[in-house]
Amino acid sequence: MRIRLGVVLLIAAVHLAGCSSAEDGRSSPPVPVTNHTVTLAWAPNHEKGVNTTGGGYHVSISGQATINVPYASGTSAPASAVTTLQTGTYTVTVTAFAALDAQGGSAGSLSAPSQSLIVNVP
Numbered sequence: 001m002r003i004r005l006g007v008v009l010l011i012a013a014v015h016l017a018g019c020s021s022a023e024d025g026r027s028s029p030p031v032p033v034t035n036h037t038v039t040l041a042w043a044p045n046h047e048k049g050v051n052t053t054g055g056g057y058h059v060s061i062s063g064q065a066t067i068n069v070p071y072a073s074g075t076s077a078p079a080s081a082v083t084t085l086q087t088g089t090y091t092v093t094v095t096a097f098a099a100l101d102a103q104g105g106s107a108g109s110l111s112a113p114s115q116s117l118i119v120n121v122p
Contacts (some may be wrong), residue, residue, distance in 0.1 A: 033087045041080035042114065045096040049109060051076040054099025059083075060113070063092040075122050090119045 040059060049055050056070035056077045064085070065082040071077040101107040 022120055025042070035084050035086055038084060038085050038119065038121060039080060039082050040092060040094075040119075042094050044076055044079035045111070046076070047096070047098070049098025049100050050096045052099075054108075055097060056082075058095045058097060060093045060095070061085070061119075063088075085119075085121045087121055090121065092117045 042057075045051075045057075050057070051071055053071060055060060056068065057079075059067040059081050061067070061083065062065040064083070065080050067083060069081050070080055093116050095113045098109045099106065101109050
């Protein structure tokens with residue numbers, strides 16, 4: 001089984017607790033570094049190995065620990081992840097994984113990473 005990842009990052013939604021800007025021509029004070037909840041979603045991979053026990057996705061965010069999004073009982077692995085990020089710019093990729101390799105052995109399979117998405121968190 002070869003895993004072909006059709007993962008395309010679709011959404012990077014940042015929930016903000018309030019924004020303002022100077023409208024009278026004065027410069028604004030520096031924006032403080034704050035934490036924001038970010039939801040990342042992607043087109044799901046429909047291969048059986050990804051959507052069974054031992055399968056799922058790894059979400060890589062530059063400068064952060066990889067988020068493991070494993071398959072849990074149901075019809076398919078979740079195709080989104082919620083995380084908290086500080087103000088900044090991040091590069092995000094998603095990789096699908098399965099417990100079985102192409103020959104049906106237990107060595108596992110890993111897809112190529114998705115195209116990178118740049119996420120700007122205000």
